[in-house]
Amino acid sequence: PLYREAAEQLLREDKAYFCYCSREQLEADKAAQEAAREAPRYVGRCAHLTAGQRRAFEAEGRKPVTRFRVGVGTIAFDDLVRGHVEIDASDLGGDLIIIRSDGTPLYHFSVCVDDAEMAMTHIIRGEDHLSNTPKHILLFRALGVEVPQFAHLPLILNPDRTKMSKRKSQTAMADYIAQGFIREALVNHLALLGWASGNGDEAEIFGLEELTQVFDLDRVHRGGAIFDRERLEWLNGQWIRRLAPDELVSRMAPFLEADLAVLRAEGRAVREPAEAELLTLVPLVQERLPTLAAVGSLLDFLFVEELEVDPRLLVPKRWDAAATIEGLAEARRVIATVGPVAYEADELEPRLRELAEDRGWKAGDLFMAIRVAVTGKTATPPLFDTLVALGYERTLARLDAARELLDGLAARAV
RNA sequence: GCCCCCAUCGUCUAGAGGCCUAGGACGCCACCCUUUCAAGGUGGAGAUCAGGGGUUCGAAUCCCCUUGGGGGCACCA
Numbered sequence: 169p170l171y172r173e174a175a176e177q178l179l180r181e182d183k184a185y186f187c188y189c190s191r192e193q194l195e196a197d198k199a200a201q202e203a204a205r206e207a208p209r210y211v212g213r214c215a216h217l218t219a220g221q222r223r224a225f226e227a228e229g230r231k232p233v234t235r236f237r238v239g240v241g242t243i244a245f246d247d248l249v250r251g252h253v254e255i256d257a258s259d260l261g262g263d264l265i266i267i268r269s270d271g272t273p274l275y276h277f278s279v280c281v282d283d284a285e286m287a288m289t290h291i292i293r294g295e296d297h298l299s300n301t302p303k304h305i306l307l308f309r310a311l312g313v314e315v316p317q318f319a320h321l322p323l324i325l326n327p328d329r330t331k332m333s334k335r336k337s338q339t340a341m342a343d344y345i346a347q348g349f350i351r352e353a354l355v356n357h358l359a360l361l362g363w364a365s366g367n368g369d370e371a372e373i374f375g376l377e378e379l380t381q382v383f384d385l386d387r388v389h390r391g392g393a394i395f396d397r398e399r400l401e402w403l404n405g406q407w408i409r410r411l412a413p414d415e416l417v418s419r420m421a422p423f424l425e426a427d428l429a430v431l432r433a434e435g436r437a438v439r440e441p442a443e444a445e446l447l448t449l450v451p452l453v454q455e456r457l458p459t460l461a462a463v464g465s466l467l468d469f470l471f472v473e474e475l476e477v478d479p480r481l482l483v484p485k486r487w488d489a490a491a492t493i494e495g496l497a498e499a500r501r502v503i504a505t506v507g508p509v510a511y512e513a514d515e516l517e518p519r520l521r522e523l524a525e526d527r528g529w530k531a532g533d534l535f536m537a538i539r540v541a542v543t544g545k546t547a548t549p550p551l552f553d554t555l556v557a558l559g560y561e562r563t564l565a566r567l568d569a570a571r572e573l574l575d576g577l578a579a580r581a582v
Numbered sequence: 583g584c585c586c587c588c589a590u591c592g593u594c595u596a597g598a599g600g601c602c603u604a605g606g607a608c609g610c611c612a613c614c615c616u617u618u619c620a621a622g623g624u625g626g627a628g629a630u631c632a633g634g635g636g637u638u639c640g641a642a643u644c645c646c647c648u649u650g651g652g653g654g655c656a657c658c659a
Binding site for chain 2: 409534
């Protein structure tokens with residue numbers, strides 16, 4: 169309705185006209201221009217129809233499109249990032265269609281009408297619209313509104329340097345959020361594409377607040393920038409480390425839940441994580457999360473009732489199965505002497521180190537055997553904190569289970 | 583094909599004529615720290631500033647050409 173009115177106004181003022189050219193005619197024009205090595209453009213066949221001609225076309229049942237008169241001359245504007253730009257009206261492809269034959273408006277027209285309606289003062293968009301800008305300026309003028317300020321930002325590129333488009337690339341911020349990137353990192357990363365503070369060294373981490381202070385279109389580049397996912401991951405880690413503990417809990421909880429739901433769907437018995445418990449786990453994971461989505465692989469062992477352990481991981485490089493069985497048995501004994509009441513990292517570590525020393529084992533080997541026995545993994549948060557997080561009972565049970573697993577294997581081998 | 587834009591390490595960039603034998607960050611490598619993984623620390627490799635002409639006492643910085651890359655030219659958005 170708004171577009172229709174605007175179009176009718178342009179028609180009334182003869183800034184636009186009805187065009188009855190058939191698609192076949194337009195294609196023939198285009199083919200001819202191509203053959204002549206010219207730029208495709210509308211030739212203006214219907215630009216000056218008489219009332220009689222129009223009636224004749226209408227009588228044929230032709231539905232007209234509405235074309236906007238582009239005129240002649242050069243259109244100049246001062247872009248906030250590109251500076252002075254001039255484009256000749258003859259390079260605009262002829263009078264452009266603003267209303268289709270079915271009455272619906274085209275993009276270039278609707279954005280201008282919308283922006284005019286909303287009295288936009290600044291249009292900040294991708295460089296891909298730079299060559300469309302003269303059309304928009306002409307439309308704004310015809311609509312009788314003040315032409316907004318333009319700023320054309322460099323494009324964000326795929327690794328192959330082509331434009332990152334909505335169609336063939338992942339561009340939705342929601343997708344990155346779903347992958348565990350946090351908004352602070354996304355904002356920071358995007359700000360750094362095509363812009364730098366200019367304050368030289370060590371100036372890479374910028375929060376929204378700070379950006380509103382230091383960001384300036386004057387310093388924006390003109391060349392496109394490749395979206396570097398590795399740098400985004402680094403920034404994401406930086407920002408995750410800066411989150412307050414309770415904030416991290418509320419942001420990572422959904423990711424953990426999702427991973428646990430998958431395990432449940434596989435038929436595994438899974439315990440429900442409590443918020444208070446997650447809060448105590450924050451120190452174990454905060455600096456180990458490249459993305460929030462990594463939380464599951466770091467903590468899932470705490471919530472599954474039955475751990476699946478690969479016996480090959482269980483035996484440290486310098487040990488054999490028998491030594492591992494002995495090591496786990498001794499570790500269990502030592503931990504049991506600590507008991508459930510004094511079960512703290514500060515109690516566990518010195519005693520287990522002492523055990524290793526007494527038996528002439530490398531502490532790392534003993535620790536690795538314990539680590540795999542209670543988590544099923546070789547890469548985990550710090551061992552003693554992990555044991556505490558797991559709890560006294562579970563730790564002992566898992567040490568026993570691991571030992572039995574190796575025992576069973578040994579028995580079968582004999 | 584026509585029009586427009588761009589051009590410094592693999593990537594993001596600092597650099598607005600001498601401060602540049604080109605600085606930082608990501609990534610990579612090494613070492614340190616260390617119970618694993620991370621994080622952190624230190625160091626390193628990595629750019630004849632796309633190429634060629636000018637201008638200038640002096641050019642990554644200014645001008646021209648070439649090359650390369652990108653974007654736009656729809657009854658798409």
